[in-house]
Amino acid sequence: MFSECETIIWEAIAAQHTVGGSQGWDESADFKSWASAQKFKVGDQLVFKYTPGLHSVVELASETAYKNCDLGSALDSTNAGNDVVKLNKPGTRYFACGTLGHCDQGMKVKITTVSGTAPSTPASSSTTASSSSGTSLKISAFATFVLLIAKSLIHAL
């Protein structure tokens, strides 16, 4: 189990990667070289930034679908223009633009996430850990609240 402190430190070192760098999620960006220059670790987030309506983000199920721009096999899709994807486990994930023709023009990216400095615990136990630390945070927030009430009562007397 993680302590509250460890959870906070872990969240602080988790990075946010803006896909495509300064160009964002756009046909002009070179996603292959962008991705190869990044290190994706479990806990990091991807942010797809684009003008809503022009592009979208479609997560593909396989390497084959990625190679062939087979958008029919989509696992998930978003189109808000500031789409955050959490890399919650090691492995490879495939993303493409859902706008007709954009994937074929190279608007796709393959993300390989490594466990990095994350403790090598199974996903199920880390879920338990994060939910339990969430509870302890709530408890400590409640304790602070009670303390504040108590203090104000003392002042009122």
Ligand SMILES: [Cu+2]
């Ligand atoms: Cu596009």
